[in-house]
Amino acid sequence: MIAVPIIASSVEEAKKQARKAGLIELRLDYIQNLNEKKLEQLIAIPNKKIITIRRKDEGGKYKLDEKKRIELLRKAVDLGVEYVDVEARTNENVIKSLIKGKSKIIVSWHNFKRTDKKQIQETYKKIKRLNPDIIKIVAFANTINDNLIIFDLIKKAVKDKKKIIGLCMGEKGEISRILSPALGALLTFGSLEEGKESASGQITVDKLKNVYKVDKLNSKTKIFGLVGNPVSKSKGYLIHNNMFDKRRINAVYVNFLVDDVGGFVNGFKSIINGLSITMPHKKTIMKQLDKVSSTAKQIDAVNTVVKKGNQLIGYNTDSVGAVKAIEKRIKIKNKDFVIIGAGGAAKAIAFGIKKKGGSLIILNRTLEKARLLAKQLHCAYDGLNITHLNVDCLINTTSVGMAPKTSKSPIDKKLLKGMVVMDVIYNPKYTKLLKDAQANRCKVISGEEMFVNQAMEQFNIWLK
Numbered sequence: 001m002i003a004v005p006i007i008a009s010s011v012e013e014a015k016k017q018a019r020k021a022g023l024i025e026l027r028l029d030y031i032q033n034l035n036e037k038k039l040e041q042l043i044a045i046p047n048k049k050i051i052t053i054r055r056k057d058e059g060g061k062y063k064l065d066e067k068k069r070i071e072l073l074r075k076a077v078d079l080g081v082e083y084v085d086v087e088a089r090t091n092e093n094v095i096k097s098l099i100k101g102k103s104k105i106i107v108s109w110h111n112f113k114r115t116d117k118k119q120i121q122e123t124y125k126k127i128k129r130l131n132p133d134i135i136k137i138v139a140f141a142n143t144i145n146d147n148l149i150i151f152d153l154i155k156k157a158v159k160d161k162k163k164i165i166g167l168c169m170g171e172k173g174e175i176s177r178i179l180s181p182a183l184g185a186l187l188t189f190g191s192l193e194e195g196k197e198s199a200s201g202q203i204t205v206d207k208l209k210n211v212y213k214v215d216k217l218n219s220k221t222k223i224f225g226l227v228g229n230p231v232s233k234s235k236g237y238l239i240h241n242n243m244f245d246k247r248r249i250n251a252v253y254v255n256f257l258v259d260d261v262g263g264f265v266n267g268f269k270s271i272i273n274g275l276s277i278t279m280p281h282k283k284t285i286m287k288q289l290d291k292v293s294s295t296a297k298q299i300d301a302v303n304t305v306v307k308k309g310n311q312l313i314g315y316n317t318d319s320v321g322a323v324k325a326i327e328k329r330i331k332i333k334n335k336d337f338v339i340i341g342a343g344g345a346a347k348a349i350a351f352g353i354k355k356k357g358g359s360l361i362i363l364n365r366t367l368e369k370a371r372l373l374a375k376q377l378h379c380a381y382d383g384l385n386i387t388h389l390n391v392d393c394l395i396n397t398t399s400v401g402m403a404p405k406t407s408k409s410p411i412d413k414k415l416l417k418g419m420v421v422m423d424v425i426y427n428p429k430y431t432k433l434l435k436d437a438q439a440n441r442c443k444v445i446s447g448e449e450m451f452v453n454q455a456m457e458q459f460n461i462w463l464k
Contacts, residue, residue: 001187002214003050004205005198011041017192018045021205025050025085025189027198028072029062039072043079050083050106051076058087059112059199070094077101085136088127099132106165108136115139115146115168120153128162134186136165138199141173144258145267150176151183158184171232173201175225175254178208182217182252190214211241212252222251223271224462227264227285228278231255233403233427235448236276239455249463261285269312274462275305276455277314282344289314299351301344304458315461318345319352321454322395322422325445326353329420330393333357338389340410341397342369345424349395350377361391384410393420401431409433416440426451 004021007030008014014031018024024047028034031042034053043051053069054060062069076084080102086095088109099105107127111119120137127135135157141147150166157164163186168176177188190205191197208214226236232255240253251273258264261281265288277285282301286292289302290311296302302314326332335358339346342364350360350373360379364370367383374381389411400410402425413436421437426447434444 001181002190002205002208003187004192005189005196005202006192007196007198011038014042015045017196018047020192021047023048023050023187025052025198027060028053029055029060034062034064034072036072036075039075040079043076043081048082050085051081051103052085054085055087058089059110073098074101077103077105083134088123092130095130095132099130104133106134106136107132108138108165110169111139112169113140115141115149117149120149124153124156128160134163134165138165138167138169140200141168141170141176143260144172144175144256144264147173147176147179148267150180151271154180154183154185168201169199170201172257174203175256177201177203178212178214178252178254179217179223181214182219182221182223184219188214211238212254213241213245216250217252218250220250222249222273223254224251224274224276225254225256225272226276226278227256227258227261227281229257229259229280231257231278234278235426235451236455239452240276240459243459262288265312269307273307274458276458277303277305279344286314288312295319295351299344299348301348303348303454304461306462306464315458316348317454317457317461318348318450319355320457321450321452322349322424323352323356324453325449326393326395326420326422327356329443329445335359335392336390337361338363338391338394339397340364340384340395342366342373343397346397347373347376349397349424350379354379386415389415389417389419391419393422395422395424396431396433397424399425401425401433403427407432409436413440416442418442420445422450423447424450 003023003025005025006014006017007027009032026049053062055062084103085106085108088107109123147168150168154166166185181188190208191202237253244251261284285302292314296314296316299316304315304317306313337353337358338361340363362370362374362381365384370381396410398410400408409432416437420443422445423431423433424447425431429446429448437444
């Protein structure tokens with residue numbers, strides 16, 4: 001179940017927003033000059049609703065006296081609104097009196113700075129003693145593993161047969177907004193649209209419903225995701241969740257914003273089924289795995305992890321993804337390739353080209369890095385100050401041209417002649433390098449194609 005916070009400043013705007021939603025949380029602390037008449041008008045909105053009047057010291061907007069706020073909450077209960085939210089820090093006698101009314105009472109508690117396990121456990125016990133209809137506990141996630149504290153809390157509440165809403169705020173808490181219902185939480189909150197969030201880390205209701213299929217997740221849902229930092233620009237969640245949906249697989253794919261990959265693996269190993277790995281963890285993840293494929297060992301990077309039994313096994317699909325994209329335009333064997341860049345992506349693609357019998361030159365701004373990679377690959381290398389190129393295919397593996405700096409290219413347009421040009425960047429789909437190549441009548445390969453190819457390889461590894 002998804003509740004949509006309505007954060008309008010007027011009754012008319014609230015009514016307008018509510019038409020686009022199902023279950024709504026009417027954040028009445030946002031309503032200007034709130035009074036009983038406006039309360040009655042808002043409660044008349046036909047949606048099922050949660051009434052919330054959040055005080056300023058509780059992270060809300062309400063600035064008037066506490067007595068008036070309680071009067072409005074009592075009025076909402078008397079009018080029989082479906083749910084009324086009251087903070088756990090409210091006077092205990094007031095909470096008990098509201099619980100006896102017509103509405104279902106949500107007793108809520110928030111920590112906007114951190115997720116403290118002991119504090120949360122004690123708060124849960126305190127609220128539980130009041131015996132409300134629903135317990136709501138929300139805390140700010142400073143690490144990805146903070147979500148595990150909330151997940152354990154949800155499991156505890158389910159065992160106690162208590163209805164609970166448990167979430168983490170912040171970018172690192174986004175996964176809780178997707179996964180908490182699967183673990184047994186009563187509902188999650190989704191903003192009407194971007195820019196209308198009532199709390200940090202809130203995801204739009206459209207994404208929750210149509211991408212993550214939150215309403216369909218349950219205790220048997222398999223969990224996959226991207227591990228990296230940053231992860232917000234990746235499109236993997238769109239590809240993988242779409243594939244799960246098309247094949248009617250009970251699974252979900254989320255973004256894990258991870259600083260400490262070792263801590264993540266130790267904490268999440270029991271609940272994940274497979275992972276995509278991106279920078280900066282492609283190499284460091286290898287120490288956390290039980291097995292690594294021979295290809296990934298040679299490339300010295302893992303971008304795919306699957307759990308078999310209790311073992312985590314690492315693979316690399318970047319190489320295959322690139323090779324498939326290239327061979328749609330040109331056969332690799334006996335052809336000449338130039339790769340710009342000397343990082344992990346360059347090594348993975350170079351490995352695939354060498355394996356298929358292609359010839360290589362590595363170009364890089366830092367000549368020493370080019371030399372070191374060329375030594376591993378037994379190929380030529382040079383700097384970027386070149387005056388001509390006579391090759392069959394040029395591949396950019398650097399970030400030059402990536403959004404927002406889309407006006408840049410790693411190489412001069414006049415050098416792009418009579419070749420296939422590939423860019424691993426997929427935001428934008430067509431970089432300046434590719435546009436220059438097209439203008440010179442070269443065949444081009446966007447990073448999106450390689451990305452989709454490697455994602456499909458990951459998908460196949462996970463579901464073998």
